[in-house]
Amino acid sequence: MPETVLLSQYPLPYHKLGSWTTLYMNYLNTDHQIDHIICEKPIKSPLFKNVNYVTFRKSFKFKVIQKITKNTQYQYIKKLKKLIKPGNKYVIQIVDNFKIVPQIEELITAYYQRSDFYIQFFYHSYPPFLSKEKGISFFKFVNEIVLLTKSSATIHEDYYKIKPHNFSILYNGIDSRKFFSISEKEKIIRKNEMGYSGKKIFLWVSQDKPKKGLDLLLKVWKTISEKYPDILLLVAGSTRVIESNSIQILGKVPNDMMPQYYQMADYYVFPTLCEEGFPMSLSEAVKCGCHCIASSIGGVPEVLNYGTYGKLVTEPFSEMAWTEAIEEALKYKKNPYLIPEDIYSINQWVDGMNTLINNAKIKLQRSS
Structure with missing residues (x-):
């Protein structure tokens, strides 16, 4: 053999x-x-x-x-x-x-x-x-x-x-025993426990490299957060010092702690500026039921099943395109995308x- x-x-x-x-x-x-x-x-x-x-x-x-x-x-x-x-x-x-x-x-x-x-x-x-x-x-x-x-x-x-x-x-x-969606009631409880009561949570997770698009997102966020005071951006994977009431830098979060952030988040933003193969963080966010907004580059469209599992930003280098995509997402009270339970297991x-x-x-x- x-x-x-x-x-x-x-x-x-x-x-x-x-x-x-x-x-x-x-x-x-x-x-x-x-x-x-x-x-x-x-x-x-x-x-x-x-x-x-x-x-x-x-x-x-x-x-x-x-x-x-x-x-x-x-x-x-x-x-x-x-x-x-x-x-x-x-x-x-x-x-x-x-x-x-x-x-x-x-x-x-x-x-x-x-x-x-x-x-x-x-x-x-x-x-x-x-x-x-x-x-x-x-x-x-x-x-x-x-x-x-x-x-x-x-x-x-x-x-x-x-x-x-x-x-x-x-x-x-993705390990479905760790990464899975929770109910809206559980999400509210999780937010209260972690000090984010009443907030609409956006999450960004990556290594802080220029190609990952954090700088682009922060420019967009500066404009959007003035218009929507109840939103909060959580940044995991970066150690930047940013003074803003609408942004919280989480630093480098251990992998075993990430599920609680995905599950609590209402939205996951993935503004990559490079052709990625099959982003694990995006897959994990999908598994946890996040309303995903991602760049339409590389393998990302296929991960989101060409728009069936999340919003694809077809002009990912455009601040206006990201602003419009985030504002559109804020119109929904819950994730409008239906995700199969066994996806990417x-x-x-x-x-x-x-x-x-x-x-x-x-x-x-x-x-x-």
């Missing part, structure tokens, strides 16, 4: 926040199909069960070799070569690590049979990453590209002029991952 090897750029469990690391950690707590993980030795414990860890440390020697060779991937290749047994078959999963692919190709070509390997590459952004020239060799070697949205797959197909069967789609999955993601691995193993066995 073919074995599955995950090459992880981060140690698992991972002690920091991250979208795909969170997904894999959820997956590894289920009846998963990962046989081996090659990664840096994890800081966080306990380690996951029913999986063989092949780890390394970023020692002084490691850093010296990396500096001399300018090769950040050599430890992974070294451990992979030690793990693989000639004649056995392997599904190798790579997540967002384009640099390692040519080195794996070189390793397999030199020591093994290419037909004994099925390479799955998971890409968690949206636009094509490689140039057309580099993409030719990349797509010849990789068996399957797993993308976050169908629209991303279409763009890749058009850009690289490759066949659709090279792509699979796996939407991000982690269970769906786990089933999807298992299907991807099983299909890869079937193809490997047929290649015998």
